Amino acid sequence: MVLTKLTAVEARLFLRDPAAPFAVLAIPVGLLVVFGLLADGGRPSEDFGGQPALSAFVAPLAVTVLLAMLAVLLFPTTIATYREKGVLRRLSASPVPPGRLLTAQLLVNLAAALVAGVLALGVGVLGLGLSLPEHPGGFVLSVALGALALFSVGMLIAALAPSGKAANAIGLVTFFPMLALGGVWVPKEQLPSFLQHVADVLPVGATLNAVRGTWTGTGASALQLLALAACAVLCGGIAARWFRWE
Template identity: 60%
Template sequence: MAALRTMTAVEAKLYLRDPGTPIIVLGLPIGLLLVLSLIPGVTEPSEEFGGQVPLGTFIAPLSIAILIAMIALNIFPSYLGNYRDRGILRRLAASPVPPRDLLYAQLIVNLAAAVVVALLIIVVGRLALGMELPANLPGFTLATLLGAAALFSVGLLISAFASTQSVANGIGSVLFFPMLALGGVWVRKEDLPDLLQTIADVLPLGAMLNAMRETAAGGNPRPLQLLALAGCAVVCGVLAARYFRWGTR
């Protein structure tokens, strides 16, 4: 445990020294929420959203889901791809420090960043914009945590196969943008054809977003959404553990 704590502290320092980190983890959540809050009508009850206020029941979940997906699918695999490309993983594999500690440390640091993103959006929305808190807070928390687990499992699977940072970025982007298009991000799930609505509730980003929307409005996440997230977390996690290599292939 001491080695893991030390490794986590080191990785956290390196993470914070990256000039892009404060922008993504601190600036982007606040900026995205504030910009989207300027859309006319999002701070008032809307018939289009079932009488709910879109800011708290759509904009906030949307912002959280997008940013957690960016961290899980782009930033997290990018770091590990860079470490593999530079031979850091291979050297750690020959050192007394268990190389898995680096993996755990990276997961802890990036999950902490995801938690900060979610809290920032909720707190800033509440204090600066008067946004209502999620009506079903336990359900919202469950959807967020399970969604983060699913997305980070996908990120870990990307890391298992990406030999370099650029490859990791490429694979992450290939997965990220279709999830935006089909997950109810660019177009609300309700406005998609029936088949695509089902797909939106199965894809990790879409299942997370739509479960968060349900719970923010006071409802419960749909079983399909929870099953899809849990299944993705388990399947991708198992595959990543099976095929992950510390060196290049």
């Protein structure tokens, strides 16, 4: 009951700031529309082994960037801001366990990711001819592990950042290099060979490339899935050890 009320409050606060919901909805949909229409991403492409760029790269990219943005930028900034303003300290002195607030925030962010992802897929399938993932079970597993790993990174940032501004700065410093090295700016196949291995173990790159594999039918590699699980355990463990309520 307490968790339900906290989640409802956090959802209202999330929706009260129009910039965050707009960005969450606009970025994945915008990526699909721009690349699907302007770049003619629905046609088979030699760069992706005869697969359309829309399903072989753009749609997995939209899903991954959505998760990374929520997990590494929005989520830790909110939690660190609550610490800075004393919200976590007041909760720690109340009968409500402070961990419920973290759970409520995670639920709100995951719900936002689900809504935005379904909307983007609907636009892609109905308006752009996007095909659905060929390995739906592997797709769900890859997205779930990717979300777990990325939100563990976000929790680590939230655990260490003393303020909302600091969390946002750390998140940006973490976010953009992971995009560059994870095969987001250019597909993994176009990176130097040694960076291709890096792309498969970083949280953003492992998520993107695992989702790409399940979408096109080749499947996610064991290395990518193990890297995501290891990241979740490592970052989650460090965050739990060093997280401060005050």
